[in-house]
Amino acid sequence: MIEKNGSGHVERTKGGFITMPFIFSNEACEKLAVVGFGTNMISYLTRELHMPITKAANTLTNFGGTSSLTPLLGAFLADAYAGRFWIITVASVIYQIVESLSLNKCILAGMTCLTISAVLPQLRPPPCNPNLVCQQANTGQLGILYFSLLLAAVGAGxxxxxxxxxxxxQFNETDPKQKTKTWKFFNWYYFCMGASILVAVTVVVYIQDNIGWGWGLGIPTMAMFLSIIAFIIGYPMYRNLDPAGSPFTRLVQVCVAAFKKRNLHMVSDPKLLYENRELDASISVAGKLLHTEHMK
Incomplete structure (x- = not known):
């Protein structure tokens, strides 16, 4: 990815550790929301929505699988079209913003929808009567659940x-003075991520089980809302690099070219092979891979 100012010159004045609190807050709140709910999701589905254990487990598996696939789409859009800042911002908003809400109908985004469904009794089945069979969630209530989980998976992606x-x-990898800063960033990043996961699986789960699902989902939702504001406030300080193309696109192009030329003979001199230094400049920092006779 390439960073340019209005005159076309490379600009390196932005970024650095001053941007880290804004970025870390977004990541920490995302982990707080997703892990806090995902860890205890089976309890919510069986106790609050009265799902059979097999159906609840299947729902949890589908949600986890979808959340693992959507990052491929998010990464492609960020690298090829929109840039990382806007993808993070839009994805965070998908988690959060209320699109439409009425007493009996909920069309919300991500965690907000889950929180509202946990608070409003109309959006979940009535409590179990010891003398009667528990009433399961109806089609509309399940539709709200699945829709909110889908949005949460898209946001995570x-x-x-x-x-x-x-x-x-936010750091210039070609500057020797900033190489150590990049390592410090990764250390702090994984520390913040681990700390937020620890809070999610302990404090948030405790609140859900002992105080209520309204608070248990409401706290991560409010934290996510504040993190979106903080992340957007930091925009003037970020190094926003222009999209330089997705590696998925390059991979497909190479596969197509290799298939079309599968019957051609290998040239004797690798220097005769096609190279585009200008095209490769944005994805090659430390040079290029040497040609090899192996793995043909």
Whole structure:
């Protein structure tokens, strides 16, 4: 990715450790929200929505699988089109912003929808009666759940692949003085991520089990809202690099070219092979890979 100012000259004045609190807050709150709910999600589905254990486990598996696939799309859009800042911002908003809400209908985004569904009794089945069979969630209530989980997975797909890379963008890797700062960033990043996960699986889960799901989901939701504001406030200080193309695109191009030329003979001199130094400049920092006779 290439950073330029209005006159086309490379600009390195922004970024640095001053941007880290804004970036770390977004990542920490994302982990607080996702891990805090995902860890105890099976309890919410079985106790609050009265799902059978097999159906609840299947829902949890589908949510985890979708959340693991959407980062591929988020990374592609960030690298090829929008840039990391805007993908993180939009993905965070998908987590949070209320699109529409009425007493009996909820069309929200991500964690907000989950929180509202945990607070409003109309959005979940009535409590179990010891003398009767527990009433399961109806189609509308399940639709709200699945829709909110889908939005949460989409939001995670934009945040997870971009936050750590966006943080690394704040340092100039070609400057020897900033190489150690990049390592410090990664150390603090994983420390903050681990600390937020620890809080999620202890404090948040305790609140959900002992105080209520309204507070248990509301606290991460409010934290996510504040992190979005903090992340956007830091915009003037960020190094926002222009998209330089996704490696997925290059990979597909190489595969297509290799298939089309599968019957051609290998040239004797690797220097005769096609190279584009200008095209490769944005993705090659320490030179290029040497040609090899192996793995043909």
């Amino acid at each position: 934009g945040i997870r692949p971009c936050v750590v890379a966006f943080g690394a963008d």
